[in-house]
Amino acid sequence: MTTSSTALDPRTLRQAYGQFPSGVVAVAAEIDGERTGLAASTFVPVSLDPPLVSFCIQNTSATWPKLASAPRLGISALGADHTGAARSLGSRTGDRFAGLTTHTTAAGALFVEGAPAWLETSVHDTLEAGDHAIVLLRVHRLIIRPEVSPMVFHGSSFRGLAAVC
């Protein structure tokens, strides 16, 4: 069904934005011994020199103020097998890391095991953007595992990559 609309209400906008597939990342750090983080589908690579990436955080986030003051943030690109991790990291309540194997660096960046890529980052800048903020992160170190297939988030569903012939 085709929908044409000038109604820019949150539900319609969310539906429209959902037509643009994205990956899902875990943004996480160990803070005072506690694994702290959230899921984000708004990750975008930004710059090679200096190495910058970004994601958008809703202004109502209770977790972001804690993460924002951490010296290092781990960005894990979730893999096709990380559906459970994406759900629990994106949940509003409960232990977001229950059942997840994670790795914490000496600087406190926290990563999800088995991810296609890890970026160790720090907050470079934050820009106000309506009901969200755009967070620019500087990349300090990275690990790439090209053999691990990434997760694709589209229309509120988690998928894998499909081969097109």
Ligand SMILES: Cc1cc2nc3c(=O)[nH]c(=O)nc-3n(C[C@H](O)[C@H](O)[C@H](O)COP(=O)(O)O)c2cc1C
């Ligand atoms: C697949 C998925 C993607 C999400 N992407 C974002 C995002 O890009 N930005 C954001 O602020 N919240 C996003 N969320 C919601 C957060 O993960 C989290 O639930 C939200 O920040 C509320 O928790 P908090 O108040 O503890 O921050 C996403 C959730 C899911 C399940």
